[in-house]
Amino acid sequence: MAMAESDPNVAGTIPRALAGRRFGDRAFKWFTLLMALTVFVLIVLIGCELADGSHLALRQFGWRFLVSSEWDPVSEQFGALPFVFGTLVSSAIGLIIAVPLSIATAVYLTELAPQWLRQPLTIFIELLAAVPSVILGLWGIFVMVPWLRVHLFPWLKGAFGFLPLFQGPIYGLSMLAGGIIIAIMVLPIITSMSREILRSVPGLQREAAYALGATRWEVTRIAVLSYAKKGLFGAVILGLGRALGETMAVTMVIGNNTQIAASLFAPGNTLASAIANQFAEATGDVYLSALFELGLVLLGVTVLVNAFAQLILKTFAGPSVTPQN
Amino acid sequence: MPFTSNRTPAVPTPASAATPAAPATASPALTIRNLTVSFGTNKVLKGVSLDIAARAVTAIIGPSGCGKSTFLRALNRLHELVPEARMEGDIRLFGEDIYGAAVEPVVVRRRVGMVFQKSNPFPTMSIADNVTVGLRLNGLRNRTLLAERTEQSLRMAALWDEVKDRLNAPAISLSGGQQQRLCIARALAVKPEVLLMDEPASALDPLATAKIEDLILELKRDFTIVIVTHNMQQAARISDLTAFFYLGELIEYNTTTKIFTNPAKKQTEDYVTGRFG
Amino acid sequence: MTAPNHRRRRFKNALMQVFTCVCAVLVTLPLFLVFFYLLKSGIGAVNGHFFTQLPAPPGETGGGMANAIVGTFELLGLAALVGVPVGVLGGVFLSEYGHSRLNWWVRFAADVLNGVPSIIWGMVVYGLIVRHGLGLNLFGAQVGLIDRGYSAWAGGLVLGLMMIPLIMRTSEEVLRLVPNGYREAALALGIAQWRTVVQIVVRTALKGIITGILLALARVAGETAPLIFTAFGNQFWNRSLADPIAALPLQIYYYAIGPYEDWHRQAWAGALVLLLLITVINVSVRVLTRDRFSQRHS
Ligand SMILES: Nc1ncnc2c1ncn2[C@@H]1O[C@H](COP(=O)(O)OP(=O)(O)O)[C@@H](O)[C@H]1O
Ligand SMILES: [Mg+2]
Numbered sequence: 001m002a003m004a005e006s007d008p009n010v011a012g013t014i015p016r017a018l019a020g021r022r023f024g025d026r027a028f029k030w031f032t033l034l035m036a037l038t039v040f041v042l043i044v045l046i047g048c049e050l051a052d053g054s055h056l057a058l059r060q061f062g063w064r065f066l067v068s069s070e071w072d073p074v075s076e077q078f079g080a081l082p083f084v085f086g087t088l089v090s091s092a093i094g095l096i097i098a099v100p101l102s103i104a105t106a107v108y109l110t111e112l113a114p115q116w117l118r119q120p121l122t123i124f125i126e127l128l129a130a131v132p133s134v135i136l137g138l139w140g141i142f143v144m145v146p147w148l149r150v151h152l153f154p155w156l157k158g159a160f161g162f163l164p165l166f167q168g169p170i171y172g173l174s175m176l177a178g179g180i181i182i183a184i185m186v187l188p189i190i191t192s193m194s195r196e197i198l199r200s201v202p203g204l205q206r207e208a209a210y211a212l213g214a215t216r217w218e219v220t221r222i223a224v225l226s227y228a229k230k231g232l233f234g235a236v237i238l239g240l241g242r243a244l245g246e247t248m249a250v251t252m253v254i255g256n257n258t259q260i261a262a263s264l265f266a267p268g269n270t271l272a273s274a275i276a277n278q279f280a281e282a283t284g285d286v287y288l289s290a291l292f293e294l295g296l297v298l299l300g301v302t303v304l305v306n307a308f309a310q311l312i313l314k315t316f317a318g319p320s321v322t323p324q325n
Numbered sequence: 326m327p328f329t330s331n332r333t334p335a336v337p338t339p340a341s342a343a344t345p346a347a348p349a350t351a352s353p354a355l356t357i358r359n360l361t362v363s364f365g366t367n368k369v370l371k372g373v374s375l376d377i378a379a380r381a382v383t384a385i386i387g388p389s390g391c392g393k394s395t396f397l398r399a400l401n402r403l404h405e406l407v408p409e410a411r412m413e414g415d416i417r418l419f420g421e422d423i424y425g426a427a428v429e430p431v432v433v434r435r436r437v438g439m440v441f442q443k444s445n446p447f448p449t450m451s452i453a454d455n456v457t458v459g460l461r462l463n464g465l466r467n468r469t470l471l472a473e474r475t476e477q478s479l480r481m482a483a484l485w486d487e488v489k490d491r492l493n494a495p496a497i498s499l500s501g502g503q504q505q506r507l508c509i510a511r512a513l514a515v516k517p518e519v520l521l522m523d524e525p526a527s528a529l530d531p532l533a534t535a536k537i538e539d540l541i542l543e544l545k546r547d548f549t550i551v552i553v554t555h556n557m558q559q560a561a562r563i564s565d566l567t568a569f570f571y572l573g574e575l576i577e578y579n580t581t582t583k584i585f586t587n588p589a590k591k592q593t594e595d596y597v598t599g600r601f602g
Numbered sequence: 603m604t605a606p607n608h609r610r611r612r613f614k615n616a617l618m619q620v621f622t623c624v625c626a627v628l629v630t631l632p633l634f635l636v637f638f639y640l641l642k643s644g645i646g647a648v649n650g651h652f653f654t655q656l657p658a659p660p661g662e663t664g665g666g667m668a669n670a671i672v673g674t675f676e677l678l679g680l681a682a683l684v685g686v687p688v689g690v691l692g693g694v695f696l697s698e699y700g701h702s703r704l705n706w707w708v709r710f711a712a713d714v715l716n717g718v719p720s721i722i723w724g725m726v727v728y729g730l731i732v733r734h735g736l737g738l739n740l741f742g743a744q745v746g747l748i749d750r751g752y753s754a755w756a757g758g759l760v761l762g763l764m765m766i767p768l769i770m771r772t773s774e775e776v777l778r779l780v781p782n783g784y785r786e787a788a789l790a791l792g793i794a795q796w797r798t799v800v801q802i803v804v805r806t807a808l809k810g811i812i813t814g815i816l817l818a819l820a821r822v823a824g825e826t827a828p829l830i831f832t833a834f835g836n837q838f839w840n841r842s843l844a845d846p847i848a849a850l851p852l853q854i855y856y857y858a859i860g861p862y863e864d865w866h867r868q869a870w871a872g873a874l875v876l877l878l879l880i881t882v883i884n885v886s887v888r889v890l891t892r893d894r895f896s897q898r899h900s
Contacts, residue, residue, distance in 0.1 A: 133827075214434075
C-alpha cells in the first residue's frame with residue numbers, strides 16, 4: 001500500500017517546479033494525517049467532556065456513587081447501582097436470546113442454506129440492522145409489550161412462577177421487555193459479524209472434512225466452527241458492547257423504574273435509558289452532573305468491552321474482517 | 326444441486342472404445358466414461374474416458390490449467406460443492422455408479438479419500454485427533470481401537486516415529502512436510518479404497534518430497550492411488566501408468582515407461598521432454 | 603457401502619439444517635413484523651398534510667411533520683459537512699500512507715469510536731456547545747463560534763462526528779482495493795503524488811466512497827438519543843441554524859411516549875417515512891454495489 005517517499009537527501013538537487021510539487025505532496029500528506037488523527041482527538045474529547053460534566057457528582061459522591069442504590073433527585077442523593085444492575089441484566093437477557101440465534105443464522109447463511117436463499121437473507125439481516133432504535137421502540141411499546149403482557153408473561157409466570165425471576169405483577173413494560181428489545185437490536189449485528197468470520201474460514205478446511213466423508217453439518221462442526229471459535233467469541237463481545245449502550249428502544253419499553261427488583265416482570269432501567277429519560281427534567285446542577293457520571297460509567301464499560309472485542313477480532317483474521325456498524 | 330449426470334448406458338463401454346488407447350487392466354478400480362465438467366460457460370474437461378487400475382499408481386500430468394485437479398475432484402464428487410460446476414458422464418467405482426441416484430456423496434468420499442496440494446490439517450485439533458476424526462465421524466468410539474488405528478495410519482504415513490511422543494500436540498506445531506504426511510495419515514485412517522493426491526509434494530522441500538514418494542510406493546500395495554503431479558521425474562519414479570491431459574482432453578494414456586520412453590503422440594513427447602508446458 | 607451410524611448422521615444433518623433455518627426465520631421475523639405494523643398503523647396518516655403541515659398543538663388532531671422532515675435533511679447536510687471531509691481524507695491517509703503502527707492505532711480507535719453509544723456522543727456535544735457555547739480565545743479576545751443553547755449546529759455536529767469513524771473505515775477499505783498499478787502508472791507519468799491520489803486513486807474508488815457516505819448518512823438519519831441533547835426538537839419551522847430544530851426521529855419519540863391517540867398515529871406515519879427513507883438508501887446502495895454479494899468461498 002505504501003508509496004515510496006522520495007529520498008530526502010536529493011531535495012537540494014531537484015528543479016524548482018519539482019520543489020513546488022514536493023511541497024504539495026507534503027502538505028497533502030500532513031493534512032490527511034491530521035484528519036486521521038481526529039479519531040484520537042475525539043476519544044480524548046469524549047473522555048474530557050464527560051469528566052468535566054460529572055465533576056460535581058464525582059466530588060460529592062466519590063466511589064460511593066458506584067455502589068449506592070439510592071437515586072433521589074429531591075434530596076439530591078445519587079447512586080448508580082440500579083442502573084448498572086439494569087444494564088447488566090438487560091444485556092444478559094439480550095445476549096442469552098441473541099447469541100444462539102445469531103450464530104445459528106450465520107451458520108445457515110454460510111454453510112447450510114441453499115445458494116439462492118443466501119443473498120436475500122443477508123439483505124434482510126442488513127436491513128434489520130438499519131432499523132433505527134426509535135422505530136423499534138415505537139413498535140415495542142404498541143405491539144410487542146401488549147403481546148408480552150397478554151401472552152408470553154402470563155405463560156412464563158404459570159410455567160416458571162416458582163422462580164423469583166418470574167414473580168410479581170405483570171405490567172408489560174419491564175426489564176424482560178427491555179432485554180428482548182436489546183436482543184432484536186443486536187441480532188443483526190452479531191449475525192453479520194459472525195457471517196463475515198465464517199466466510200473467512202479457508203475453503204480448504206471445508207474440503208478436508210468433505211474428503212473424509214463428512215456431512216454438511218459435520219463439516220461445519222469440525223472444520224468451520226472450531227476454526228472460527230475465537231472470531232465468533234469476538235463477534236459476541238462486540239454484540240455485548242452494543243447491548244450495553246442501546247438507548248432509545250430500551251428506554252421506551254423498560255419502564256424506567258429506579259428500584260432494583262428481583263423479578264424480570266418489574267420495570268427497570270439502564271444507564272443509557274436513565275440518561276435519556278431524565279435528562280429533560282434534570283434541572284439541578286448536581287442532578288445533571290450525576291447523569292453525566294452515569295454516562296462516564298457507561299463510556300468506561302463500553303469502551304473496554306469494544307476494545308476487547310476489536311483486539312480479539314483483529315488477532316483472529318487480520319484487517320480483512322472489519323466490523324460492520 | 327445444480328448437478329446433472331447424463332447417464333451413458335449402464336454397462337461400461339469396453340476400454341478400447343475410449344478415444345486414447347488405454348492399457349489393459351484386469352479389473353479397474355475406477356472406470357471413467359465421457360467425463361465432461363464445466364464451470365459456468367467454461368468447459369474444462371471435454372469427454373475424458375479412462376480406466377484407473379487397482380493397486381497401482383496412476384499419474385496425471387499436463388500443463389497447469391489443463392483440468393487435472395478438476396478431473397481428480399470429479400472422482401470423489403467434490404464438484405457438487407461448487408455452485409456453478411456442471412458435470413456429465415459416467416464414473417464407476419468397482420462397477421458401481423458413484424453418481425447413482427441412491428448413492429450419497431458422503432459415502433463416496435469416504436471410499437475415495439483425498440490429499441490436497443496445500444496441507445490442511447484441522448488447526449484446532451491435536452495430531453491424534455486429526456488422524457482419527459474420520460473414524461469418529463463414522464461412529465468409532467473405542468479408545469483402544471482409535472489408538473491402534475492412529476498408530477497404524479501414522480506408521481503408514483511414515484510419521485509415527487516423529488510424533489509418537491507428542492500425539493496430543495496441536496497439528497499446526499508440525500513442519501510443512503509433516504503436516505502433509507499427517508493429512509495423508511488422516512485420509513488413510515478411514516481405509517479408503519482409492520486415494521487421490523493433488524500435487525501433494527509441490528509445496529515441500531526435496532527431503533520431504535522424497536519421503537512422500539517412498540510412502541506412495543509403499544501404499545500402492547494396499548491402495549489405488551491417483552496422483553496429479555507437475556514434476557516429470559516424480560511421475561516417472563513412482564507411477565505405473567501415466568495419463569497426459571492437455572486443454573481438457575486426455576491426449577495419451579499408457580504405462581509410465583511407454584509414455585516417457587516412447588510416447589505415441591507428438592504433444593506428449595514435447596511435454597515429457599520439457600519442450601513446452 | 604453404508605456405515606453403521608449412517609442414518610443417525612444423516613438425520614443429524616437434516617436436523618441441523620432445519621434448526622438453523624428456523625433460527626434464520628426467527629432472526630428476520632422482527633424485520634417483517636416492524637414493516638407490517640408500520641404499514642398497517644402508519645399508512646393512514648401519511649397524506650398531503652403530513653408532508654406539508656406543522657405539528658398540531660397538543661390535544662388537537664391533524665397537522666403533519668413537514669418541519670421534522672426538512673429538519674432531518676438539514677441536520678444530515680450539516681453532518682455531511684463535518685463527517686465527509688474528515689472521514690474521507692482520514693481514509694486516504696490510512697490507505698495511501700504507510701505507517702503500519704500508527705495506522706493500526708487509528709483503525710483501532712475508529713472501531714472503538716464506532717462502538718461508543720450514541721447517547722454518549724449527545725452528552726459530549728451538549729457539554730461542548732449547548733452548555734457553554736463554542737468559542738476561541740484569540741490573543742485574549744473571545745471569538746464566539748457557536749452560541750450556547752440547543753441548535754441545529756449542535757445537532758449537525760453530533761451526527762457529523764458520529765459519521766467520521768464510519769466513513770474513515772469504509773473509505774479506507776475501498777481505496778485499498780484500487781490496484782497499485784494505477785498509482786505507479788500515474789507516478790511514472792510524472793504526476794505529483796497528491797494529484798495521483800486525488801485524481802486517480804480517489805476517482806477510481808469514488809463509487810465505493812459514496813456508498814460508504816450514503817450508508818453512514820442512513821445510519822445517523824435514525825439517531826435519536828444524541829439529538830435530545832443537541833437539536834432538541836421544535837414544534838415550528840427552524841428560522842436559524844442557531845435555534846433548536848425538529849427531526850423525524852425526535853418527533854417520533856416525543857409522539858410515541860405522549861398521551862394522545864393522534865400523536866401515536868403520527869408517530870407511526872413518521873416512522874414509516876423514516877424507515878422507507880433509510881431502506882431506500884440501503885437497498886439502492888446495495889444494488890449499485892452488487893458484486894459485494896457475489897463473492898463466495900471456493
Ligand atoms: N471452482 C472453479 N470455478 C471456476 N473455474 C474453475 C474452478 N476450478 C477450476 N476452474 C477452471 O478450470 C480450469 C482447470 O483448472 P484445474 O483443473 O485446477 O487445472 P490444473 O490442471 O492446473 O489442476 C482452469 O482454467 C480454472 O480456471
Ligand atoms: Mg491443480
